Amino acid sequence: MTVLNAELTARFAPTGRLRASINVGNPILARLDEAGTAVGVSVDLAFAFAAGLGLPLELRVFKSAGESVAAVLEGQADFGFFAIDPIRGEHLAFTEPYVLIEGCYLVRDDSQLHDNGEVDQVGVRVVVGKGSAYDLHLTRELKAATIIRSPTSPTVVDTFVAESAEVAAGVKQQLEFDAGRLPGLRLLPGRFMEIRQAMGVPHTYGKDAAEQLRQFIERAKACGFIADALGRHGIVGATVAS
Incomplete structure (x- = not known):
């Protein structure tokens, strides 16, 4: 588990819960199962990230990328899973891509x-x-x-x-x-x-928060977590970014 100081914890989870923005409009990363529950690679990553920080997780689920991005920018969620784009980068700090x-x-x-x-x-x-x-x-x-x-x-x-x-x-x-x-x-x-999928957090959360997210993604790629998640959810055609 990654131990955060009280200040960084408060920045990452200002409501006391870590809120993840999930876009089920891209079935490669997330979808709704028969029970209407969000499942997929991004959901697995969100739970793993929250568990590593020792914070409870709340999923904020949206039907489109635009809504998912807006949720983070408007303070409805603390981080999310987005394709890297320079316009989004004006407001979001991205990790390196984890899926292509x-x-x-x-x-x-x-x-x-x-x-x-x-x-x-x-x-x-x-x-x-x-x-x-x-x-x-x-x-x-x-x-x-x-x-x-x-x-x-x-x-x-x-x-x-x-x-x-x-x-x-x-x-x-x-x-x-x-x-x-x-x-x-x-x-x-x-x-x-080529769509480069990454995790993102608002620039306003600070460089320390962005660095925590970046380190998490690098570990998830290196240990095979993302490759295993792709396989577990039956995803073909998407590759783990190097």
């Missing part, structure tokens, strides 16, 4: 698009999950294509179909799942981005 995930494009079988480099053109509408890492990334990178924002990442493909859009963008595994449940869809080869 591919961001990919999905189109219809009869689409004239066959390469990631063809997506950014006038007349192409790209559906993304509002506030997600790939929303932030594509908002910066796409110059000609139009972005349509779906409420959450899991609803991207349904929005893509409903809007008759040209492209859906998201986590590879989610798009593969949707392509399996809906006929006539295919993924473009390769990826348009």
Whole structure:
């Protein structure tokens, strides 16, 4: 167990409980089981971190990355699990990444698009999950294509179909799942981005708090905790960051 001084403990858990922001909109990291309970790699990490600090844990569960980030920034949670992004980095101190995930494009079988480099053109509408890492990334990178924002990442493909859009963008595994449940869809080869998932804490919590989080993630990677969690939850396609 990591023993914190009273000042750092108060900063990490100002309410007396360590509050973790969990995004169940990314099934690679967390999801709701049949009982409606959040489970997944990020949940396992949250419990392990709290146990290591000797603090009780409270899960704050959200359906989208945007809501999960906002919860930490607005003081509803003390830390969370987010894709590293420079805009988020203005307010959050990130650990090094612990999991790497591919961001990919999905189109219809009869689409004239066959390469990631063809997506950014006038007349192409790209559906993304509002506030997600790939929303932030594509908002910066796409110059000609139009972005349509779906409420959450899991609803991207349904929005893509409903809007008759040209492209859906998201986590590879989610798009593969949707392509399996809906006929006539295919993924473009390769990826348009590598999503680097990390833990984050507000800069206002101080450098000591950020360093505690960083050390925890490095230990979790080194001892095989994250690899074991990925296997235990049946996650394929995501890799442990070196």
